[in-house]
Amino acid sequence: MNRMSFLFLFLFVLLISSFNVSHARTSTSSSVLQLNPFTPRAALIRYWNKQISNNLPKPLFLLSKASPLNAANAAVFTKLATQNSLSSHLYSFCSLANLFCSFEDSTPYLNKHDDGRDANFAVYSNNRFANYGSSRQGGVDSFKNYSEGLNNPSDSFKKYSGAATGHSEGFTNYANEANVADSNFTSYGAGATGGSGEFMNYDKLVNVPNLRFTSYDSDANNHKLSFSSYSDETNSGSQAFLNYGKNGNGGPSEFNSYGDNSNTIGSGFTGYGESGNGANDSFKAYGQSGNNPRNNFKSYGGVGNAGIDSFSNYRNGANVGADSFQSYAKNSNSGKVSFASYGKSFNHGNDTFKEYGKGSLGQTTVGFRSYSMDRTFKEYTNKGVTFSEYSNITAVSEGSLPKSGSSVNRWVEPGKFFREATLKEGNVMVMPDIRDRMPRRSFLPPWILSKLPFSSMRLSELKEIFHARESSAMERVLLNALAECERAPSQGENKRCVGSVEGMIDFAVSVLGHNVVVRTTENVSGSKQKVMIGTVKGINGGRVTKSVSCHQSLYPYLLYYCHSVPKVRVYEADILDVESKAKINHGVAICHIDTSTWGPEHGAFVALGSSPGQIEVCHWIFENDMTWAVAD
Numbered sequence: 228m229n230r231m232s233f234l235f236l237f238l239f240v241l242l243i244s245s246f247n248v249s250h251a252r253t254s255t256s257s258s259v260l261q262l263n264p265f266t267p268r269a270a271l272i273r274y275w276n277k278q279i280s281n282n283l284p285k286p287l288f289l290l291s292k293a294s295p296l297n298a299a300n301a302a303v304f305t306k307l308a309t310q311n312s313l314s315s316h317l318y319s320f321c322s323l324a325n326l327f328c329s330f331e332d333s334t335p336y337l338n339k340h341d342d343g344r345d346a347n348f349a350v351y352s353n354n355r356f357a358n359y360g361s362s363r364q365g366g367v368d369s370f371k372n373y374s375e376g377l378n379n380p381s382d383s384f385k386k387y388s389g390a391a392t393g394h395s396e397g398f399t400n401y402a403n404e405a406n407v408a409d410s411n412f413t414s415y416g417a418g419a420t421g422g423s424g425e426f427m428n429y430d431k432l433v434n435v436p437n438l439r440f441t442s443y444d445s446d447a448n449n450h451k452l453s454f455s456s457y458s459d460e461t462n463s464g465s466q467a468f469l470n471y472g473k474n475g476n477g478g479p480s481e482f483n484s485y486g487d488n489s490n491t492i493g494s495g496f497t498g499y500g501e502s503g504n505g506a507n508d509s510f511k512a513y514g515q516s517g518n519n520p521r522n523n524f525k526s527y528g529g530v531g532n533a534g535i536d537s538f539s540n541y542r543n544g545a546n547v548g549a550d551s552f553q554s555y556a557k558n559s560n561s562g563k564v565s566f567a568s569y570g571k572s573f574n575h576g577n578d579t580f581k582e583y584g585k586g587s588l589g590q591t592t593v594g595f596r597s598y599s600m601d602r603t604f605k606e607y608t609n610k611g612v613t614f615s616e617y618s619n620i621t622a623v624s625e626g627s628l629p630k631s632g633s634s635v636n637r638w639v640e641p642g643k644f645f646r647e648a649t650l651k652e653g654n655v656m657v658m659p660d661i662r663d664r665m666p667r668r669s670f671l672p673p674w675i676l677s678k679l680p681f682s683s684m685r686l687s688e689l690k691e692i693f694h695a696r697e698s699s700a701m702e703r704v705l706l707n708a709l710a711e712c713e714r715a716p717s718q719g720e721n722k723r724c725v726g727s728v729e730g731m732i733d734f735a736v737s738v739l740g741h742n743v744v745v746r747t748t749e750n751v752s753g754s755k756q757k758v759m760i761g762t763v764k765g766i767n768g769g770r771v772t773k774s775v776s777c778h779q780s781l782y783p784y785l786l787y788y789c790h791s792v793p794k795v796r797v798y799e800a801d802i803l804d805v806e807s808k809a810k811i812n813h814g815v816a817i818c819h820i821d822t823s824t825w826g827p828e829h830g831a832f833v834a835l836g837s838s839p840g841q842i843e844v845c846h847w848i849f850e851n852d853m854t855w856a857v858a859d
Contacts, residue, residue: 265298267672308678325669460858639834665852722790761801775855
């Protein structure tokens with residue numbers, strides 16, 4: 228036997244020995260015991276034993292998320308990643324590594340609706356329509372529970388209701404509670420006369436909305452559009468309205484409760500109302516109570532005639548934000564624009580009005596009533612622009628919030644937040660919906676992960692690897708995750724995004740030390756119903772401690788946002804059926820003792836009726852989320 232062969236055999240025996248020793252210290256399943264020592268999962272077991280000092284059973288719920296790649300495939304994809312060649316093998320990589328790499332829909336346009344009959348779609352799912360409702364005479368099409376609760380609805384309406392007369396469309400519960408909603412309305416209502424389009428509960432509770440209305444209602448005549456509860460309570464998405472109402476005649480558009488309570492929503496209106504006649508657009512509760520809303524109105528109302536635009540309660544109660552109005556009402560004739568209760572954010576935002584009303588004719592009037600600071604007006608016309616009740620607001624005062632919890636007319640899911648005293652044996656409470664709606668994915672091995680870019684500075688490389696087109700849902704997914712992971716930590720926060728179990732272990736150990744244990748709620752039983760609290764146990768004797776909480780982020784591979792949480796108490800509790808008293812779940816709850824740095828309009832205070840620093844706030848650990856703490 229030559230020296231090289233002997234060295235290889237020695238290393239192989241050493242690995243096998245290490246592998247066997249590791250399993251003498253664990254109570255994992257027999258399938259784990261049979262792992263090939265060269266697989267990513269076997270490597271994880273060895274890493275766990277090296278980094279975590281206790282002999283507690285390993286958590287199968289976490290180990291099951293490790294990369295499923297076998298040894299041969301792991302070696303192949305490592306080499307491809309090193310050579311920057313994964314993009315050419317994306318399909319096999321995503322399939323074998325259990326990633327979720329496609330947020331697009333390539334289904335051809337097969338469906339048409341031009342036979343003159345009304346359509347009634349109940350419990351409707353993904354589809355693509357071409358020339359839908361074109362040249363219809365009267366009638367109403369109804370979409371009820373449209374793509375509701377799907378993980379990745381991708382719907383497309385091309386030339387929807389074009390040149391129709393007196394034709395109406397109603398979308399009720401449109402793509403609610405989806406994960407990534409990718410909807411495309413091209414030439415929507417172009418050239419339509421009369422009729423109306425109504426979107427109720429549009430994309431509510433969607434994680435990443437990516438919505439595009441191209442040539443929306445352009446050249447239409449008095450085609451009324453109404454969006455109720457538009458993208459409320461969504462997270463990190465965008466809507467684009469291109470040539471919205473361009474060359475239209477009349478045609479009121481109403482956005483009621485637009486982007487309310489949403490997180491980092493971005494909307495782009497390009498050519499909004501441009502060259503329109505008698506437009507009447509109203510935005511009510513626009514971006515109210517949102518977090519960092521960013522909206523861009525380009526050529527808004529430009530060259531329009533006698534248009535009326537109204538923004539009521541625009542971004543009130545929002546946290547920062549930045550909106551841009553470029554060439555707003557430029558060269559318009561006799562327009563009327565009204566901003567009431569404009570931008571009263573509890574942290575400063577910044578809005579820019581460029582060429583505001585410049586070159587306008589006739590009795591064009593622009594009014595700002597009760598608006599706040601941090602607004603930039605460049606080259607705006609002095610004629611017809613009024614500013615009243617300028618408010619130099621720095622924050623919403625704590626004392627101004629009513630104690631009833633009704634400060635912002637928001638609905639918070641029952642049971643989402645509760646007080647610590649609720650966790651008492653025998654108590655009956657409502658459990659929120661703790662189900663995980665993210666697509667099922669796995670972590671990557673750290674040695675592949677380290678070869679992939681993860682930075683907004685290298686977005687072009689990421690887009691190439693994951694085949695993300697410009698303005699696509701995939702691009703939005705990448706941008707959202709990078710923005711959250713690159714965000715500066717809040718006061719007292721320590722945070723890290725991890726794409727491997729090893730990375731999560733490293734972060735937990737860096738905060739808590741090597742004697743740690745990770746917990747999650749056992750299953751989803753009891754969701755959205757009343758449950759009874761059984762036996763309750765306080766972790767670390769119920770003392771105030773610190774923990775590391777990890778929450779999923781949407782990304783092609785499994786990605787977690789982990790952060791240290793100081794001054795908490797962690798509890799385990801049996802969850803019982805109210806009638807039979809049988810155990811149906813074993814929950815993990817975390818109580819935040821110090822809430823002094825939370826925003827005054829946080830949903831917890833809306834639900835519980837208090838204010839920052841006045842109460843502790845508890846919540847369950849949802850499915851596939853987890854919390855790390857020092858072992859008892």
